[in-house]
Amino acid sequence: MITVGEVLERTTRFLKSRGIDTPRLDTELLLCKHMGVDRLHLYLSLDQPLGDAELAAMRPDVSRRGSREPLYWILGERGFHAIELHTPVGVLVPRPDTETLVEAALAVIPRSEEPVYIADVGCGTGAIGLALAVARPEVRLFATDVSPAAIAATKENVRRLGLERRVAVLLGDLLSPIPPHRPVDWVLSNPPYIPSGELDGLQPEVSQHEPRLALDGGADGLDVYRRLIPQGLARARQGVLVELGMGQADAVASIFRQHGLASPRRWSDLGGVERVVGGPISP
Numbered sequence: 001m002i003t004v005g006e007v008l009e010r011t012t013r014f015l016k017s018r019g020i021d022t023p024r025l026d027t028e029l030l031l032c033k034h035m036g037v038d039r040l041h042l043y044l045s046l047d048q049p050l051g052d053a054e055l056a057a058m059r060p061d062v063s064r065r066g067s068r069e070p071l072y073w074i075l076g077e078r079g080f081h082a083i084e085l086h087t088p089v090g091v092l093v094p095r096p097d098t099e100t101l102v103e104a105a106l107a108v109i110p111r112s113e114e115p116v117y118i119a120d121v122g123c124g125t126g127a128i129g130l131a132l133a134v135a136r137p138e139v140r141l142f143a144t145d146v147s148p149a150a151i152a153a154t155k156e157n158v159r160r161l162g163l164e165r166r167v168a169v170l171l172g173d174l175l176s177p178i179p180p181h182r183p184v185d186w187v188l189s190n191p192p193y194i195p196s197g198e199l200d201g202l203q204p205e206v207s208q209h210e211p212r213l214a215l216d217g218g219a220d221g222l223d224v225y226r227r228l229i230p231q232g233l234a235r236a237r238q239g240v241l242v243e244l245g246m247g248q249a250d251a252v253a254s255i256f257r258q259h260g261l262a263s264p265r266r267w268s269d270l271g272g273v274e275r276v277v278g279g280p281i282s283p
């Protein structure tokens with residue numbers, strides 16, 4: 001018989017040997033998944049034996065994590081803002097930095113008694129738009145993506161959150177799948193923004209597993225902004241907000257200015273990195 005504490009120590013050592021930065025936390029979360037407990041109950045169970053069934057079920061997950069598959073693909077869900085999202089294999093795992101875009105949107109979009117129409121372009125799991133739809137009952141959401149896997153993930157999250165009546169999930173490029181006669185008040189997006197040449201140097205979870213379509217922003221990382229910002233400013237009745245990578249705020253602000261948003265605003269994430277640019281369109 002092996003105890004939960006022994007499995008925790010051994011698995012942590014194994015994941016550390018595979019170069020993982022947070023081996024103990026990852027092991028704790030994998031144990032929680034297989035024991036069906038939260039972390040507090042995990043700590044209270046360290047002296048207890050881990051059942052054969054749990055141990056057998058956990059082994060393939062540890063091996064997947066050892067080969068640097070993203071932790072939240074293995075766990076199958078992740079908390080984001082105030083919601084829990086299904087995070088299936090093949091779809092970019094939402095990052096805590098992206099909560100900056102949600103907070104900026106909540107700060108800049110006025111509360112309303114009337115429906116507010118939001119487009120979340122490149123929705124992935126649906127993180128941005130669904131967090132807003134849960135926070136604001138007046139939100140009506142168009143979630144678009146070119147990846148069928150992302151569309152399926154967002155649809156599943158819409159179902160889990162019971163938001164079917166307020167969300168349309170649409171496959172296609174940028175804003176094009178939203179019927180032209182439908183109003184759009186705000187365009188929000190966390191598009192792919194990593195320069196192509198930097199992708200291979202990123203950690204294996206990103207470079208070897210997460211979809212290139214979600215990451216690759218072309219030679220300088222700005223390809224999607226050059227198409228999305230003019231489309232967004234032409235279509236949105238109220239404003240446009242986009243997430244960006246470290247060091248891209250000046251270039252993205254300049255694209256906004258070129259297309260008519262005279263004084264784009266900027267928001268920083270908790271690490272002080274300028275993470276969101278855009279704002280309301282002046283009347």
Ligand SMILES: C[S@@+](CC[C@H](N)C(=O)[O-])C[C@H]1O[C@@H](n2cnc3c(N)ncnc32)[C@H](O)[C@@H]1O
Pocket residue numbers: 092093094095098121122123124125126127128144145146147150172173174190191192193213214215224
């Ligand atoms: C960085 S991920 C963001 C996912 C999600 N919004 C989030 O923040 O977690 C970018 C997403 O944009 C999608 N995408 C890439 N090019 C696109 C395009 N031309 N039109 C629509 N979606 C696109 C990708 O499939 C991916 O899901």
